[in-house]
Amino acid sequence: MPNAEKDVKQAIARQINSGMMMLAITRLIGAFERRLDDTLNIRPNQLVDLDWKEIVAGLEQALRTSLEKRSETLLSAQGPISQNIDSFLSRASNFDPDDDNNVVDILMNMSVGNRMAIDPKTHQRVMRRVTLINYIYLAATFLINASPAGITEEILNHLLDAQSRLEVAWGKIEFERFKLSDLPLSAFDAPTRKALTEALGDEAVSVLDTKKDSDLSEAEVETVATVLGRRMQNGIYRHILVTTISDLWVDYLTRMDALRVSIGLEAYAQRDPLVQYKSQASEMFRVLLSEIRAGVIGRMYLYQPRRAAAPENVGKGGGNVPAAGLPVDASTDSNDSKKKRKRH
Structure with missing residues (x-):
């Protein structure tokens, strides 16, 4: 009888641990998919029986695969970025690559695109505007070695110029x-x-x-x-x-x-x-x-x-x-x- 009670406690502990692990993995995958605005094609039950190092390795591999696939799609010759650039240059008759305003315009134009989606209310196919390129990480790399005082001065100078x-x-x-x-x-x-x-x-x-x-x-x-x-x-x-x-x-x-x-x-x-x-x-x-x-x-x-x-x-x-x-x-x-x- 004592062994049976011990077995029950261990079974309950394993069940709780498995449930908590499943919940944590599900939330983690959901956070990644919301950030990527894409699916990772990985299910929580595939990772629930692994330890955390193996779970991290599996998620990293899924993320790497998703990003590589996105890069191939965006950077292809017929991809949305190339189409945005061609469309912008066809409209801009006097594009000057040395003009900062022209460069900013083309960077902003190439960073957004359209994607087919399903309207949750009408259940009809609609075109949804999406972000193709996010410049936040690139901007952060420019500031990684800058001092807070230098960043503050640069921002204030920019505002005064504006x-x-x-x-x-x-x-x-x-x-x-x-x-x-x-x-x-x-x-x-x-x-x-x-x-x-x-x-x-x-x-x-x-x-x-x-x-x-x-x-x-x-x-x-x-x-x-x-x-x-x-x-x-x-x-x-x-x-x-x-x-x-x-x-x-x-x-x-x-x-x-x-x-x-x-x-x-x-x-x-x-x-x-x-x-x-x-x-x-x-x-x-x-x-x-x-x-x-x-x-x-x-x-x-x-x-x-x-x-x-x-x-x-x-x-x-x-x-x-x-x-x-x-x-x-x-x-x-x-x-x-x-x-x-x-x-x-």
């Missing part, structure tokens, strides 16, 4: 808008004239006041466009800051109201509601500041404004031109007619 380029682009757009009004530079609004005075001086601005855009030299056009772009960019950043704070502040006040209602329940857990309220409110405010920073930074380089309608008197000689006026955020335009939460 800000400068956006500023120039906005300046050109704003100057073209001003040209349509066919007015002298004296028609600029007061803030723009002040910015021009700071950049050029009173005497130079006095000379420019009598000129129209067609009378300006190339250097003067560049200077005026730079000032307009700087003001435009500054207005955009102000708009982003105000809207982000406003939206998150409303959510913060709503959460604070909910906290006031629910804080009394802390007494049931033998905790002082006042102490818990102060602690949670402080943490919520810290999270609010963090969300504001992240929201502003995230929208600075993704902001796509819609220009507000020009005044009717522009172009008829009436009133000043509100150069570098603040654009309206396109993302909020469609919600103007909807009710919004208001805090008083």
